[in-house]
Amino acid sequence: MRIGGGRFLMCLGIALAVVVTARSEAQTGDVAGVPSTTEERLQSPGWWPTKGLPTRDEYLGPAACAACHASEAADQESTPMAKACAPAGSSKNLQAHPRLTFRQDPYKYDLTRVQASGVFSVSKGAQSISVALAWVFGEGEVGETPVFKHDGTYYESRLSYFPVLGALDISPGHPHSLPDNLVAALGLRLTAEDARLCFGCHNTAASTGGQFDPDHLIPGVTCEACHGPGAKHVAAMKSGQRAQGLAAVLNPAKLGPVDSVDYCGACHRTWADVLESGAVGVRTVRFQPYRLEGSRCWGTGDARLTCLSCHDPHKPLMRASGAYDRVCLHCHSGAGTTEGAGISRAVVCPQGTKDCVVCHMPKYEAPDTHAQFTDHRIRLVSRDRSYPD
Numbered sequence: 001m002r003i004g005g006g007r008f009l010m011c012l013g014i015a016l017a018v019v020v021t022a023r024s025e026a027q028t029g030d031v032a033g034v035p036s037t038t039e040e041r042l043q044s045p046g047w048w049p050t051k052g053l054p055t056r057d058e059y060l061g062p063a064a065c066a067a068c069h070a071s072e073a074a075d076q077e078s079t080p081m082a083k084a085c086a087p088a089g090s091s092k093n094l095q096a097h098p099r100l101t102f103r104q105d106p107y108k109y110d111l112t113r114v115q116a117s118g119v120f121s122v123s124k125g126a127q128s129i130s131v132a133l134a135w136v137f138g139e140g141e142v143g144e145t146p147v148f149k150h151d152g153t154y155y156e157s158r159l160s161y162f163p164v165l166g167a168l169d170i171s172p173g174h175p176h177s178l179p180d181n182l183v184a185a186l187g188l189r190l191t192a193e194d195a196r197l198c199f200g201c202h203n204t205a206a207s208t209g210g211q212f213d214p215d216h217l218i219p220g221v222t223c224e225a226c227h228g229p230g231a232k233h234v235a236a237m238k239s240g241q242r243a244q245g246l247a248a249v250l251n252p253a254k255l256g257p258v259d260s261v262d263y264c265g266a267c268h269r270t271w272a273d274v275l276e277s278g279a280v281g282v283r284t285v286r287f288q289p290y291r292l293e294g295s296r297c298w299g300t301g302d303a304r305l306t307c308l309s310c311h312d313p314h315k316p317l318m319r320a321s322g323a324y325d326r327v328c329l330h331c332h333s334g335a336g337t338t339e340g341a342g343i344s345r346a347v348v349c350p351q352g353t354k355d356c357v358v359c360h361m362p363k364y365e366a367p368d369t370h371a372q373f374t375d376h377r378i379r380l381v382s383r384d385r386s387y388p389d
Contacts, residue, residue, distance in 0.1 A: 052207025058229035083139030265289035
């Protein structure tokens with residue numbers, strides 16, 4: 001396999017090296033500092049997002065965190081992560097559209113609000129199947145996908161609601177060809193592992209004690225989804241044992257650059273996750289950690305260029321392109337920086353110092369999403385703006 005820009009040889013070198021970085025004691029293990037798959041990370045010691053080993057009583061919920069971290073908790077409530085999943089009855093789109101229909105002959109679809117929740121139906125002639133909606137995945141800005149149970153098994157709906165359309169359409173990743181039967185027309189049947197992964201990245205504490213337990217999850221990605229369960233932390237802090245309290249949760253900001261980007265990649269796909277999956281082309285634009293590590297300035301890992309350099313997970317996503325100029329200019333300014341071995345002075349852009357991401361991080365529409373995503377592979381973009389794998 002050949003990966004552009006010598007990427008394969010570079011990463012082979014990384015894999016053979018042991019990179020020592022300052023990190024929380026909770027984040028030590030054989031894969032620390034080495035680009036890894038999320039599966040490898042989950043098998044290593046310490047906390048990692050979506051790790052379902054802690055028991056449910058170790059999770060207290062965001063209200064407990066807000067008692068001391070009021071500002072962060074209040075801001076985080078309005079982020080897309082916090083709204084990554086909700087009970088179907090809480091869907092604002094379902095409330096605003098009591099009935100939505102879709103047709104792909106010979107199948108007819110109907111998504112109807114019923115009392116505090118909703119019903120999803122598909123029919124073919126005189127035959128039909130109706131299911132009660134359980135959850136909606138996605139905060140609704142790009143799209144919202146219902147998830148439900150049929151015959152005791154979770155399904156991802158074949159249709160999603162897209163605000164830009166104001167209507168239903170085929171869910172991303174689902175085939176557009178005609179389903180073979182009514183059950184297939186409902187959507188994608190989730191295996192036990194699929195369900196665990198989907199719920200784990202859209203919620204908090206969906207798996208606990210090593211078991212998938214969606215009946216007791218905390219909806220959305222809240223504090224403990226990233227920092228780990230907080231019961232021991234809260235107990236220690238209340239008793240005045242500050243050192244023990246800080247050790248009981250993980251602060252991702254203290255991770256080294258490779259671990260930090262892989263940490264977010266637990267749900268947004270690490271470089272190794274994407275490589276293992278075989279995904280190529282513009283579909284990968286949604287996998288921001290993978291794209292970021294393909295950047296020329298990433299090298300073997302640069303602490304100035306992690307996800308947290310640009311994004312505060314406690315705050316809503318900044319939309320203005322100029323909001324990120326300060327991060328770019330931290331390196332690409334006249335003064336430049338030399339912040340340690342292996343980190344060289346950055347080139348100054350000859351074109352300007354404003355709206356850097358417009359030129360160097362163009363947007364592309366991911367298939368079936370009806371939305372554009374910022375490509376996190378930072379680069380000099382060719383005139384034809386072709387999408388580089």
